[in-house]
Amino acid sequence: MKLRHAGVPDSARVPRAARGGWMGRTLVALALFAVIGPFLWILTASFKQQIAIYAGQFPFAPTLANYAEVLFGRRSDFVGNIGNSLAVASISTLAVLVVGSLAAYSLHRFRWPVWVSAGFLGWTLAFHMVPVLTLLGPWYIAFRELGLYDTRAALVLTHVTVNLPMTVWLMSAFLREIPPEVEEAARVDGCTPLQAFLRVVLPLAVPGLIAAGILAFIFSWNEFPIALTLTSRQTATVPVAVARFAQQYETQHAQMAAASIISTIPAVLLMLLGQRFIVRGLMMGSVK
Amino acid sequence: MTRSSFVSRSFKHWSLLPGVLLLAALTLYPLANLVRMSVSTIEFAEGSEIWRFTPRANLAQLLADDVLRPALVNTLVFVVVSVAAEMIIGLALAIAVAGLVRGKQWVRTAMILPILVPPVAIGSMWKLMYNYDFGIFNQTLTALGLAPVNWLGSTSLALTSVIVVDIWHWVPFVFLILFAAVEGLPTDLLEAARVDGATRWQVVWRIMIPLLRPAIIVAFLFRTILAFKVFDEVYLLTSGGPGTATELVNLHLYKVFFEQNQLGYGALLSLAVIAAIVAFLVTARHVSVAVRAQ
Numbered sequence: 329m330k331l332r333h334a335g336v337p338d339s340a341r342v343p344r345a346a347r348g349g350w351m352g353r354t355l356v357a358l359a360l361f362a363v364i365g366p367f368l369w370i371l372t373a374s375f376k377q378q379i380a381i382y383a384g385q386f387p388f389a390p391t392l393a394n395y396a397e398v399l400f401g402r403r404s405d406f407v408g409n410i411g412n413s414l415a416v417a418s419i420s421t422l423a424v425l426v427v428g429s430l431a432a433y434s435l436h437r438f439r440w441p442v443w444v445s446a447g448f449l450g451w452t453l454a455f456h457m458v459p460v461l462t463l464l465g466p467w468y469i470a471f472r473e474l475g476l477y478d479t480r481a482a483l484v485l486t487h488v489t490v491n492l493p494m495t496v497w498l499m500s501a502f503l504r505e506i507p508p509e510v511e512e513a514a515r516v517d518g519c520t521p522l523q524a525f526l527r528v529v530l531p532l533a534v535p536g537l538i539a540a541g542i543l544a545f546i547f548s549w550n551e552f553p554i555a556l557t558l559t560s561r562q563t564a565t566v567p568v569a570v571a572r573f574a575q576q577y578e579t580q581h582a583q584m585a586a587a588s589i590i591s592t593i594p595a596v597l598l599m600l601l602g603q604r605f606i607v608r609g610l611m612m613g614s615v616k
Numbered sequence: 617m618t619r620s621s622f623v624s625r626s627f628k629h630w631s632l633l634p635g636v637l638l639l640a641a642l643t644l645y646p647l648a649n650l651v652r653m654s655v656s657t658i659e660f661a662e663g664s665e666i667w668r669f670t671p672r673a674n675l676a677q678l679l680a681d682d683v684l685r686p687a688l689v690n691t692l693v694f695v696v697v698s699v700a701a702e703m704i705i706g707l708a709l710a711i712a713v714a715g716l717v718r719g720k721q722w723v724r725t726a727m728i729l730p731i732l733v734p735p736v737a738i739g740s741m742w743k744l745m746y747n748y749d750f751g752i753f754n755q756t757l758t759a760l761g762l763a764p765v766n767w768l769g770s771t772s773l774a775l776t777s778v779i780v781v782d783i784w785h786w787v788p789f790v791f792l793i794l795f796a797a798v799e800g801l802p803t804d805l806l807e808a809a810r811v812d813g814a815t816r817w818q819v820v821w822r823i824m825i826p827l828l829r830p831a832i833i834v835a836f837l838f839r840t841i842l843a844f845k846v847f848d849e850v851y852l853l854t855s856g857g858p859g860t861a862t863e864l865v866n867l868h869l870y871k872v873f874f875e876q877n878q879l880g881y882g883a884l885l886s887l888a889v890i891a892a893i894v895a896f897l898v899t900a901r902h903v904s905v906a907v908r909a910q
Contacts, residue, residue: 430631462650489638552851567848596732603725
């Protein structure tokens with residue numbers, strides 16, 4: 329199934345038959361309210377004093393104290409957590425793009441026996457469907473034995489693995505859209521397969537790389553259970569830190585709200601900058 | 617032979633190699649290790665591991681695990697109810713948004729947000745909103761003169777509250793898939809039906825939904841599989857409580873592994889979960905092949 333409308337043009341020709349009535353518009357309005365309402369609620373909570381949250385005050389005197397406490401408080405490592413998350417997410421994204429696009433190209437271009445290609449793609453798909461919780465035990469043991477427990481390297485390795493299926497499937501879908509004649513031409517001009525891949529195929533697959541890259545970055549930034557079990561204080565990522573605010577003996581609601589808002593910043597930025605790619609990526613990942 | 621020509625000639629092989637190595641080291645080997653762990657008791661003493669071969673004890677523990685049954689039942693309820701609700705609301709929303717004359721893009725932008733933000737942030741958000749003393753729901757109820765409700769703390773309501781969060785989180789995903797499918801429907805066909813005197817409802821029921829069936833099946837399968845993977849939000853909201861009211865298989869796995877430190881028994885549970893999912897996939901494949909052949 330192809331996405332015909334990559335960017336939905338406003339006031340596109342909506343056929344009269346498909347035009348909704350008041351019920352449709354009410355439903356859309358309700359849905360928008362339901363989606364945006366909770367974000368606004370937690371955003372306002374993050375600017376309230378804890379006491380104002382408890383009293384349910386509105387209007388309230390806005391304060392940046394929660395953000396200051398989360399970022400620079402004496403007992404907080406949040407800046408370190410952000411550093412860990414940024415490092416793990418960017419390195420694992422770069423790595424998965426390299427490994428994933430190479431694998432996708434190899435399966436796409438070369439004649440592999442069916443058991444290799446089907447085996448590889450089937451295995452990634454199956455792995456993608458199994459809850460990651462089932463592999464955390466063996467990962468924990470293996471990384472302890474290797475001395476990689478509680479390191480960012482362990483997180484990078486696992487995040488690359490977790491994002492590999494999505495990347496390979498997405499890149500395969502994008503590679504299939506490149507006409508084979510383009511590569512033929514490169515070959516005729518004397519390019520080796522490697523040169524054809526680097527100079528001709530990859531530049532054409534840039535939209536795919538961006539889509540896969542954005543999704544991989546966000547998945548890695550958001551990932552919680554692996555980070556929860558393979559890290560401790562020094563290497564904890566942002567989601568682990570957010571969960572700590574919620575899980576402590578006494579939940580610190582105001583700081584939890586501020587930390588949550590900070591944790592959503594990459595998603596919001598990437599959504600605004602790369603919506604086109606994200607939608608295309610999510611679609612191809614699921615529909616193809 | 618120069619180095620560069622060697623690299624290009626064997627490009628076929630080494631291009632696939634990193635992926636294969638990664639999958640072998642981090643999925644295949646751990647899977648094999650799960651089998652070995654599942655028949656063992658593993659203890660940590662002074663930094664070293666002590667493995668003992670205890671297949672019977674692990675199996676006995678599986679049979680005697682009285683959290684497992686509620687966890688299975690809750691997971692099943694969770695998956696069935698949340699996926700059903702997500703499909704219905706997502707489909708209705710896709711058709712409604714496709715019927716808007718303007719503003720489609722804005723709606724779609726807003727809808728992407730819940731898919732992208734960290735699930736942990738979604739958990740915190742709803743934890744605040746569900747709060748008994750000052751959450752938005754109880755504030756509204758008391759303002760209306762009604763009694764506050766213990767959304768997450770009551771055994772009868774907690775699972776429903778958790779399911780609502782999942783629906784909120786994933787309706788947008790179903791919406792995105794189905795919205796693209798609705799936008800791809802042949803407009804002249806819908807127009808012709810209207811000209812022939814079909815009502816709007818008839819167009820939706822008799823023409824749009826049958827044509828959307830492939831996309832609906834895809835969205836359904838995806839959501840079902842992803843719903844089994846739920847962990848983050850529930851860990852934050854209730855951690856399975858009160859009692860076992862919101863205990864899910866994944867939460868139970870986490871607790872067995874990392875709170876009770878039972879790596880051997882946890883491995884046995886993991887294998888059971890993997891087997892169940894493989895069985896589901898095989899069945900789903902047969903069903904979808906049968907449906908498509910109709």
